[in-house]
Amino acid sequence: MATATATTDDRAMAELQREHGPALLSFLLGLTYGDQQRAEDLLQETLVRAWQHPEAFDGPYESMRPWLFTVGRRLAIDARRSRMARPTEIGDGVLAATPDPADITESAVAALDVRAAVGSLSPEHRAVLVQIYFQGLSVNEAAQALGIPAGTVKSRSYYGLRALARCLPGYSRPTSPAAVGR
Numbered sequence: 794m795a796t797a798t799a800t801t802d803d804r805a806m807a808e809l810q811r812e813h814g815p816a817l818l819s820f821l822l823g824l825t826y827g828d829q830q831r832a833e834d835l836l837q838e839t840l841v842r843a844w845q846h847p848e849a850f851d852g853p854y855e856s857m858r859p860w861l862f863t864v865g866r867r868l869a870i871d872a873r874r875s876r877m878a879r880p881t882e883i884g885d886g887v888l889a890a891t892p893d894p895a896d897i898t899e900s901a902v903a904a905l906d907v908r909a910a911v912g913s914l915s916p917e918h919r920a921v922l923v924q925i926y927f928q929g930l931s932v933n934e935a936a937q938a939l940g941i942p943a944g945t946v947k948s949r950s951y952y953g954l955r956a957l958a959r960c961l962p963g964y965s966r967p968t969s970p971a972a973v974g975r
Contacts, residue, residue, distance in 0.1 A: 806844055813858050814840075817865055824869040835872065839865040910960035918953030921946050 817839060821832040842864050843849060849860050893899070911919055924935035925946070932950075936943040 802844070802847070805850065806840065809843060809857060809861075810840060813856075813861050816858065817861050820862055821865050821869060824866065831872070835865055835868050838868050842868075906961060910957050913960055914953055914956055918949050918956060921949040922953045922957075925950055 814836065818832055818836050821835045821839075822829065825831040825835065839861055843857070843861065849857065854860070911922065914922065920939060921935060924930045924938055925932065928935075930938060932943050932946050936946045939946070
């Protein structure tokens with residue numbers, strides 16, 4: 794008798810998957826931003842939940858689809874929350890390319906590169922960048938110290954940073970003068 798029930802359960806689950814699987818997978822693909830693997834995992838977990846709760850088959854509703862979609866949506870939310878709760882993993886390549894913080898040689902070389910790049914700037918651009926980035930002054934404080942308008946400080950810092958970007962590989966520059974102002 795137990796084998797007949799197991800066969801019925803298998804048939805019911807196969808019918809459930811055949812009838813609702815494609816629509817549920819499509820729904821889950823939307824929830825996972827098109828990640829096929831995650832959507833398939835969520836589909837399988839949803840079907841496992843249906844198998845674990847046979848009472849859902851005997852519910853007062855005509856179709857299992859709303860129940861399946863609700864379970865799938867909740868599983869997707871739980872999976873996203875769990876991924877967001879833990880830090881992102883880093884590959885070995887990133888770790889290999891990251892300099893050792895205990896190695897002062899890298900920081901000394903970087904300091905020499907920055908010093909040479911700053912030395913290649915015009916005196917006006919260098920003065921503004923020294924005030925803002927090395928002295929820690931705000932745009933208005935640098936303008937007062939240099940005796941020039943704040944807009945000129947912003948402009949010179951923007952173009953000075955662009956010149957540094959050409960001298961220093963891997964340096965990302967701000968996209969607008971407003972991004973430089975503090």
